[in-house]
Amino acid sequence: MAAYIIRRLVWTVPVVLLVIFMTFMLMKQIEGNPFRQTERAVPAAVQMNLERKFSLDKPWYVQYANYVKGVATGDLGPSLVLRDRTVNDVVKEQFPRSIELGLLAFGWAVLLGVPAGVLAALKPNSRFDYGAMFFSNVGFALPNFLVATLLIYFVSVKWGLLPTSGWTTWEHKILPSFTLGLVPMAYFARLVRGTMLETLQQDYVRTAKAKGLRWRRIVTVHVLRNSLIPVVTAAAPLLGYIITGSFIVENIFAVPGIGRYYVTAVSARDYSVVMGLTVLLSIIVIAANLVVDILYTILDPRTREART
């Protein structure tokens, strides 16, 4: 097991290097000047000073080498647009908020999505099943910005129940996390329902029933545990989705997280912020996948042998 984890960790290095290289090349390919944020032309002297300051006057391979060196020492460089701050500052201050938002959204998804899927599977084709699947489809189909706008309009502006935006008290956190959690929630509900239905048909469930095991025990121990494997598999990429996909939610609810930077930095050509966040997110996705693989071995002993 330990050897497996170490091997996986070592593999992260070339993957991250490849991610840096590809992002770096892609950013170099798109046109646009990071030092021209408005229609105002930048005088040649100013442009030259800025390129010198941020080492953009060096050949690309020097820039790349410097960048890799920076990442290795944990220095993601200065932001080209936010002049008072470094990418490290941005990450340190804003990333925890995105993580919090992502985990809360994930919490909603597990808390509501999994039970809904279980209930629907236990009473297939019932009213509850149809209802749950209807809402799951709706949750899947409605874009975040629409849900967010509707929630703010009704819950905050019309009924005055919760604040419209911001990220200070726990009241502020309900609507954004719920909105962001909607898609994974819907996804979990459908996934759990499907796998539960399948598991319920398995021979070992019939055996358990025949042995006279109590139904609750059959469901919680035998059916649910086996049905959760696909959920765990889906969780890792979903976590990536939740953090990168939080752009719209963070923007609409004015959550000072990192998701919105990811998109605005691309349009602002803030190379170092784009690179820094890409590296960070790839590390997170890699780590999440690793955690999932470890969880597998706990949930499903059969995978243990194959992987160690």
Added chain:
Amino acid sequence: MRLRVPLLLAAAVVAALAVVAAGCGGGSEKEGAVGEGKKATSQVLRMAWGAEPPSLDPGLATDTTSSNVLLNIMDPLVRLGPDLQPVPALAESWDVDGKVVTFHLRDDGRWTNGDPVTANDFEYSWKRTLDPKLAADYAYQLYGIVGAEAYNNAKPAQAAALRDKVGVKALDDRTLQVTLTSAQPWFVQQAAHHSFLAVHEPTVERYGAKWTEPQNIVTDGPFKLADWKHDASITLVKNADWRNADRVALDRVEGRIIVDGTTRVQAFEAGEVDALDGGGLPPADMPRLKQLPEYEKYPALGTYYYGFNLKNVPDLNQRRAMAFAIDRQSIIDNVAQADQIPATGMVPKGMPGFETIEQNFLPPRADLTKAKEFMAKADDPKRTITLFYNDAPGHKEIAVAVQAMWNELGIDATIKAQEFAQYLEFLGPPPNDAVYVYRLGWIADYGDPMNFLELWTSKSGNNNSRFASPAYDRLIEKARNTANDEQRYEIYRQAEAMLTGPQGELPIAPIYWYTYTNLERESVMDSFQINPLDQFDLSKVVIKEA
């Protein structure tokens, strides 16, 4: 037995929902309408800022949000009066002698650490902004000063020598002498721009790039930066030691940073903020918002225009036809909807000298008869053209409207959107050959027509039209050296005529002059004012009682 499990899980779901419901309390109530009430006891203004300030360093800031925070926590030499003329602020007076401007500073300017604000602070700050090592984007705002451009352009080896040649000098603690490259009669009012603010040298030297953080920053204005949570909030508190503090009513300005326009409006409507920062209201909501008593609009010094690539649309009569076919008023009423003013020239209404400069050749409403006459006179008119715009909200709708208007002339325009950064590269100058017509806008840095007309000189980096006229360049150069306002406005009139007059080349078809639209609680509506350069002075805001 079978039923128990679902019930258990259902209970969990219900419990989760109950947690949500429990949080649903304490919604704030809307403030009531305000009459001619007197000053309220609580002087706390809750504002929504439209962006995170990229920098609160006067040398590095380039955007409106940073600028407005800075102008409220710092003390400029001059501020702009209602007619955009400079009024004394930290400088109690100034003398202009040809190319030499001398500012006389008050003796009661104080930094928040107690140090006096001196002329040396300004000399240090302006030279710092020009330092090639600082690499300030807006260093060019100071290029009107002798030696400034050369220093900003210096190689590291020559920098120190060129620094001493920059024409800004503290003659003593209270006298700042500035030598300009030409007369530039607008220089004194230009000093109201945030690029001309002073910074506190010991603080800057000690903390480097981090000197603007609230725990480090030292300022000299009516408010202090009490707190700045990046991307979340900016809190200003009254600076009780400021030279004019007894005239400042507000105790605190609690600012929230809300980038999304719709959310900003919703935060206002839910009663969470008292005023927005004038950063614009969502176009789709305009018809409704304009009906609110809290709606306010201000004229802006800015021009929204369509430029022609003269290489692809070479015939003047075709350009005249196209400019006459645009129904500016209809675009404002039905598309833009923010009470803008139909633009009949490059220099916007409200600009000093406008009455002299304006041409009244282009019509506010479409004049199809004349447009068709011009089109008939056009030699080999281009009937299949492109119209480029950047993909920000609102531009497409205007492009579609103009496309339909030009269709009346038998011109088939294909409209094409591009992402902004890519778009700016695409426009050059010179513009890409695919461009026939392009959209751009210009917002003033200072209140002199020069700021608009110098765009169209042949070497200007902002002239994307391929319009190049030595006669025009000479006029602009002449204006730069003409101190007398009336004479200078007359030169501007000739320059504007060369662009949009009856005999003008029409490298552009102006569409509208901008307005700033805002939402302000009626308790602050009288005192919260945005000037045509998008600046607001919070030291003048008073919250009235309901």
